[in-house]
Amino acid sequence: MSKGITSRAENYSEWYNDLVLKGGLADYSAVRGCMVIKPYGFTLWENMRDILDKKFKETGHVNAYFPLFVPKSLFEAEETNAEGFAKECAVVTHYRLKTDPENKGKLIIDPEAKLEEELVVRPTSEAIIWNTYKKWIQSYRDLPILVNQWANVVRWEMRTRLFLRTAEFLWQEGHTAHATKSEAVEETVQMINVYADFVENYMAIPVIKGVKSANERFAGAEDTYTIEALMQDGKALQSGTSHFLGQNFAKAFDVKFVNKENNEEYVWATSWGVSTRLIGALIMAHSDDEGLIIPPKIAPHQVVIIPFLSKNVEETQSMIDKANELKQNLSKLGIRSIVDSDETKRPGFKFAEYELKGIPLRVVIGPRDLANGVVEIARRDTKEKSTFPIESLQETIVGLLDEIQNNLFAKAKRFRDSHITEVDDFETFQKVLEEKGGFISAHWDGTPETEDKIKELTKATIRCIPLGNKKEEGKCVFTGKSSQERVLFARAY
């Protein structure tokens, strides 16, 4: 057991908090529900962001930036969407403070400075964006519009958790406008595939792609596509969503275009997003009781090189030189590494520290090894330590990083696959949920009422109706009414 980290078995929530705080990813702040993302955590986010951004550009999207504030009148234009967010909006009502005449040195809101119209701090940007798109779109030649923005949004959550649910968080939101329904649907599906590809192949987290039930659908969407991941405690985490918005926003904001036949039509829309919540998913999918485990492809540092120091100054210097040389060689191969030659800390301390931080590979260079022309390499995922010859070190490291990446995904997938349980009666449903957790694949009569009832009794919701789901005659696990396919239930974050 590592020093100061609560074990998963002891208290899963505390374990999670310990990893975020002690792993140096983030910290609490003086603002309720808002966190500080520390450099190590932000580097991780930057790596994720850069990969996604490249994928967005490859699929024809461009970045732009829209305001943080949304006038209330715009916000309420699309009613379903506005109502969905109404309960968790921060609202700006004044634009000036002044010195309190009765208490010098203190500031009060200047009652004279009340805004004519309140500004909603965006919980999402559909309103301000569609208000803008109205000006951009006249003809079918203006379409499609494929815009993404990297931004912060605010949702005044009652109960917050680092990365998983904070009042302010960072995300990207794509907002596209299309001439036809089929094109918009295609875009929606394309982006959920981009997300799935990213989360599986870079974050090494297996996901299930699916469609949300009416209850869980984004307010204002016709269809919500989701990728659902499974955490080690058996709870599901929605990791990304892509919405087919139909013509709802076009109608609310009166966005029409003239088609080739010179007829006016409403445009078709999509929106899609992933957020810093993905970091929460990453932690809970891979890490262990010794600390974080971060997949090589997105790790801030992929390799840490630790030269062993001795009182022999010359010998020590040759270790450090060797370490720096290796770092440079790795850098040429695009591998991110750091050298820790801090002589005030002993090796054992460093080992524990970098295990806590989840650095995939640790290379130790010592006099004994160097004499034999080898170094010791430890893998964070399996904790295996072995020695490898120095002359082929770069190749070895490249190979090991690749192995770790694959191993993490395979391990998470084995766990996920073994936690999808087919269930045909409600008693078993409850039992599996309680004792095993994970996804439960069961028949459902398709009504929101049944889903609500199941949620009330078990806290489990329908996570998704998997894409490409096989059709199968069956009876609803709760009502016994006939059903044509299974859906996935789980307790979720």
Added chain:
RNA sequence: CGGGAUGUAGUUCAGUCCGGUUAGAAUGCCUGGUUUGGGACCAGGAGGUCGUUGGUUCGAAUCCAGCCAUCCCGACCA
């Protein structure tokens, strides 16, 4: 937002019930030395408006009230 708990050195905590010299410990930090193949040791040192505002009192970390923040449970949550 309801119930419970917490807030004292960078960190973890003792002291608070029962108010009273200069608020302690461990760890971390700094200096010097000895060490260095899995969280080293010795010696010396620095570090605190006791979350915050107000009240009670001759006197408040300690009692009372408000506020702020964090955790747990619940409600809420694409």
